[in-house]
Amino acid sequence: MAPAPHALVIPYPAQGHVIPLLELAHALVDRGFTVTFANSEFNHDRVVAAMSKKDGGAELLDRVRLVAVPDGMAPGEDRNNLVRLTVLMTEHMAPRVEELIRRSGDAEGGPITCMVADYNLGTWALDVARRTGIKSVAIWPASAAVLATLLSIQKLIEDNIIDAEDGSALRQEGTLQLSPDMPAMNTAHLAWNCIGNHDGQEALFRYLVDGVRAVEKCDFVLCNSFHGAEQATFARFPKIVPVGPLLTGERRGKAVGHFWMPEDHACMSWLEAQPARSVVYVAFGSFTMFDRRQFQELALGLELSGRPFLWVVRPDIVRGDVHDYPDGFLDRISAGGRGMVVAWSPQQRVLAHPSVACFVSHCGWNSTMEGVRNGVPFLAWPYFADQFVNQVYICDVWKVGLRAVADEAGVITKEHIAGRVEELMADADMRERAEGMKKVAHGSVKEGGSSHDNFDMFVEALKA
Template structure:
């Protein structure tokens, strides 16, 4: 591969304003930049990345007319407006860019930012979709129209624990959007139809982890699929967090015993009510294990931060528990004192945990998290499913993972996955090879014929 070919290619990465999507897109940009490509990050003004953290990238802001993401608002309406507001801006900006130099352009866009594909078609350049979810999520998502037609969605209580035909090992309760209304479900399916003819798909995953799902998807899409994860281990880039990370927790972890701490973080969007907060608090306290608990400001409905914690809780856990607003998660998971990760099972968190060999407690909230939880607990067997937010169940699950023999076996499997993930990134490994193939694909397919 000659440097001259790469130097005449510009990659336009179109990022979405969600933390779980922005982080891997910036990681992907860092990896492709290390291969010699010029990288332009096209992003909304909402939740825009900090250019000073990524001095090697060009940044192209789009004015989206949003000031915040309301987690309780209609998601599909938000995404539709986001795409409508950004489409013409991107087309005008890229038209100017094409006129100013003779470089080849390839657009790589987040699947939520589907307007970029229409722009690519209009400008006669290739588009590649980047998916930041698990590959195992997609067969379940693609099955939703049929399941809805069969009146299996929304899922009835009597069906929750039954296996879904043709989607083993998923139960009906593991389906994405299993508890949403029929109207919302229809809107989600409509959104999915916007992406029609990309030239390829990039997936943040590993072949050994999701081989069956990737094979099924290859048969479904009939276009190249490049599994090049885990991006969090491949990329050399600074923090991509929208929230300020509290690094004091690292010195606190330094004082804890090896593999004794349960780290609790439920992602950037999940919310809970006062009752769930209280049960979580007393479950952590009663487990008698040290814990690091991330409680985002506003993550409890109607709160500024931790004012809804139950009376006496902070006094009870003094010296044994630490509550903070946001943590440097990669550093935390890499710390020798962390013995388990209680997670919402977002895909970035899942990959970060697998990369460090940290077993998980799985408590999903929405979307692909249900699928990820099922694979973590049932297929890969590196996580324990937390069935409900009741303090005694929480105590039992934490102790099963951190104290009992079951936890030791789970940890051994997690360490085995960690080693496989590491190997996949080495020369000759599947992700290493897939990245090389992606680079060649971009160079050979930059402009439509």
């Protein structure tokens, strides 16, 4: 008799990766799998601490077995330095994961039979799967278009679009299209060129190149997207299998992978008091940072719009960790309930609320999918990595949002913010397109939908 299916799920150690992969872990449990979820020690502690603050949190953590492995960084090091984190985890996580697999037969839940690894882990996770004789699946938690650029690295080098050594754009103002129907991308905004000013760009690029070779050998390459969102990309790159959009937060009472908990649920009561389609929701994910001037312009722009707004302001969103609001801002917005500022929100519930009219977003893929799933138009304000390509989808392909455009000094001004919000509020055609995307997204994950069928196909293959 074949052993009961036991999946080891391993995310890249960042918020936007842990959330969709933990949702995928829950979906596997729903289909009869035992699941072990291997976070970095740093992120494991944050997820467990966040869940433990919930009523019944300890019991909720039992549904998916959460384990910790070292990422190689010291406790006080900056884990926003993604280049260093990526290089170190290869050395430190691989042996612990291999040990975990080999010893799993002696633990509750039985031996691990398959691995679902974040594509961004590169070669080491899939190499471990092959050495231990278990099936391997790579999951890409962002858009298929960005994954397609990785799979096309060799062609981009041959066409003299990027440098063979570090992947840097050879034409800073150039654009590329991998096929005539795919979105046009700025060559300077290829994901590996937009991760900050850290050293080690060449090492990171070589890591990505090696990862392409490794992933070509795995059983499946899943993607947190859906056919209707990226038809041209899936047609051009049939190896990429869409299984999304993953729910990323709709499972109430289940561990969902947030680091910035506790969520401020008081904002839901505040939303209840607002008129339908009146609220500007503002959230920039877990990485975006502003300087003092841009932070203040955003605050004043929201106030100038005259619309009620819910703004998520992380403790570290301003460089230097000081929230230097404009004079009197908090007093003015609290008077009469004009606005609400929270440290973290239950975003999926917020975006699903009928009072929310538009979403000022950094265009992270989880946020993009959550906005799309709820039919909410965007003010698209990308920060780094894949977010620039996501902005192209939002504004140029799906036409469900407007760009936030900086002035000559590189600042997105309060007047521009207020004006764009007003444009979004007044654009009935954009609202209709957003509602259309919502219907397609929901249809894809229902029984009989393309993503639902793809997920079932992959599950059956892992059970075989």
